[in-house]
Amino acid sequence: MLKLHQIYIRKSLSLFIFLSILMTAIFYYWIRDFYLQKTKEELLKDIELIYLIAKENRDFNALALKIKKDLNLRITFILEDGDILAESDKDKKYMDNHKNRPEVVIARLEGFGYSVRHSNTLNKELLYVVKRYKIGDETIYIRLAKPLNEINESLFYLVLRVVGVIVLFAVMLFLIFYKIGLDIEREIQTILRFLKSLIKKRRVFEIDSNFSKEFSQIAKLLSKISRILTKQENYREKYLSKLEASNREKENIISAISHEFKNPIAVIEGYSQTLLEDEIDERIRERFLKKISKNAKKLVKMIDTLRLAVKLEDKKQSINFKEFDIYESVKEVIEDLKESFKDREIILKGESLFIKGDKILMEIVIKNLIENALKYSEDEVFVFVDKEGISVKDKGIGIKEEEIKNITNKFYRSDKNVWSNSLGLGLFIVSNIIKLHGFRLEIQSILNKGSIFSVKFTS
Ligand SMILES: Nc1ncnc2c1ncn2[C@@H]1O[C@H](COP(=O)(O)OP(=O)(O)OP(=O)(O)O)[C@@H](O)[C@H]1O
Ligand SMILES: [Mg+2]
Structure with missing residues (x-):
């Protein structure tokens, strides 16, 4: 051509x-x-x-x-x-x-x-x-x-003279147009090179032309297209790496969850196998059955926690607002928890206080916060109830400042967390229930000193 x-x-x-x-x-x-x-x-x-x-x-x-x-x-x-x-x-x-x-x-x-x-x-x-x-x-x-x-x-x-002038003029005209032709060809070559580089994804952001208004406009538009394409490419790369990270995170979560489930299942399997195969003394048999029942309850609890988290995330959890005595609820929860944490001291301060909210859901909040305080400390745990809200204080391991903003995220567990059967869903559920009520969660914590988790009744 x-x-x-x-x-x-x-x-x-x-x-x-x-x-x-x-x-x-x-x-x-x-x-x-x-x-x-x-x-x-x-x-x-x-x-x-x-x-x-x-x-x-x-x-x-x-x-x-x-x-x-x-x-x-x-x-x-x-x-x-x-x-x-x-x-x-x-x-x-x-x-x-x-x-x-x-x-x-x-x-x-x-x-x-x-x-x-x-x-x-x-x-x-x-x-x-x-x-x-x-x-x-x-x-x-x-x-x-x-x-x-x-x-x-x-x-x-x-x-003859006039023809000479005309020919001279024609030659000059020809040369001028020839020069213009060469210049246009050069500009087009630059544009072609630019487009080839763009296709090969060599990062070329700018092309410039001062040859004519049209070429300058074309160059500006091409530069704009290049910028848009590069932006899209960057966005795509970022999106892909985000997707990869999120997939990795999901895989980790799934393996962590399955790990948490494996433990009680293994216990149930082990004891039931022994019960089936061996001749066992009545007392030991009863102990084994209690262990099986306890681990089955753990499994049910974990499944309930997962279901509640999914419901809250999908905004499908219904809420039943009624007046109830929150102080009484805290007392009941503490009584419940004392069964699992027999040798721990939980000190409750406050008096009867009626608030409007979903009693069952608010008890889940209180239970999670006190349970965390018990899990992540060894000394006594304090619970305060007053008009402002409920606070749960412990003198435990505390949380790093930079971690505080993440701990209400789904499946978030700190590296130091050695508790088994912990899914990292407690605070996610707590913060969602609190939001549903129009309340506010306040977290104060100092590493190795302790934490205070407060539910404020004002938003
Ligand atoms: N009182 C606390 N003191 C120190 N760290 C805490 C405290 N409460 C929560 N955390 C940290 O925040 C993380 C998230 O807490 P969350 O209650 O959501 O999950 P979990 O207790 O690990 O598991 P789950 O509550 O689902 O059984 C915990 O793993 C822990 O590292
Ligand atoms: Mg918890």
């Missing part, structure tokens, strides 16, 4: 040659016409003068010879009937009647006439100009003739 400048050379060269020839031809005919017109006017003026002389001095033969000599023009005096009265270039005896010469015929009708034709007398092409006059009683036609080869000759040199 041809390059842009080659196409340009092909098309424009023939066009320039054609246009040069056409312009030369038009110019030649136009200038010739102009020249003939001027010569005619000059000859008519000469005829006017000759008439004035002839009117005084009626010696036409002598006058014809003098004019030939002074002006180098052929002159003919013709009578009304076409006979020659006097002639400068030939003996009138040998000349035929001129009545029907085209210029004479026109002059007879219009007073003056002219024609361009071949002269038999001089055997060359002449411009004839003739005018009709009355001299005395006679009508006389005064005719002047100028050979056209003189006109053609001077015209030839003039046209």
Whole structure:
């Protein structure tokens, strides 16, 4: 395929040659016409003068010879009937009647006439100009003739010069357009390179062109497209790595959850297997059955926790608002927990306080917070109930400052957490229930010193 400048050379060269020839031809005919017109006017003026002389001095033969000599023009005096009265270039005896010469015929009708034709007398092409006059009683036609080869000759040199100028002009024009063609080709090459790089995803952000307004606009738009594409590509990469991270996290979570489930299942499996296979003493049998029941309860509890978390996340948990005594609820929860944490001290301070909320859900909140305090500390745990809210305080391991913002996230468990059967869902459930009530969770914690988790009744 041809390059842009080659196409340009092909098309424009023939066009320039054609246009040069056409312009030369038009110019030649136009200038010739102009020249003939001027010569005619000059000859008519000469005829006017000759008439004035002839009117005084009626010696036409002598006058014809003098004019030939002074002006180098052929002159003919013709009578009304076409006979020659006097002639400068030939003996009138040998000349035929001129009545029907085209210029004479026109002059007879219009007073003056002219024609361009071949002269038999001089055997060359002449411009004839003739005018009709009355001299005395006679009508006389005064005719002047100028050979056209003189006109053609001077015209030839003039046209030659003009053609030279036209050709020069055409060549210059050609070179200018050729240069423009090369410049356009260069700009297009830059754009092509830019587009190729863009396709190969080499990071090219900017392309610039000052060649013309259009190219500058194209360059600006391409730069914009490049920026958009690069942005999209970056976004895609970020999205993919986020997706990968989230998939990794999900895998970790699934393996952690299955690990938590495996433990009680293994216990149940082990004890039930022993019960089935061995002859066992009644007391030990009862202990084994209690262990099986305890681990089955753990499993049920974990499944309930998971279900509640999913419901809260999907905003499908219904809420049943009623007035109830939160202090009483805290007391009940503490009683419950004391069964599992037998040797732990939980100190409750406060008095009866009625609030509006979902009793069951709020008990889950209280249970989770006190259970955490018990799990992550070894000393006594304090619970305060007042008009402002409920606070659970422990003197345990505490939480790193930078971790605090994450601990309410789903499945979040600190690295130091060694508790089994802990899914990292407790605080996620707590914060969602609190939000549903329009309450607020406040966490204060110092690493290795302890924590205070407060539910504030005002938002
Ligand atoms: N009182 C606390 N003291 C120190 N760390 C705590 C305390 N409460 C929560 N955490 C930290 O926050 C994490 C998230 O707590 P959360 O209650 O959500 O999960 P969990 O107790 O690990 O498991 P689950 O409650 O589902 O049984 C815990 O793993 C623990 O690292
Ligand atoms: Mg917990």
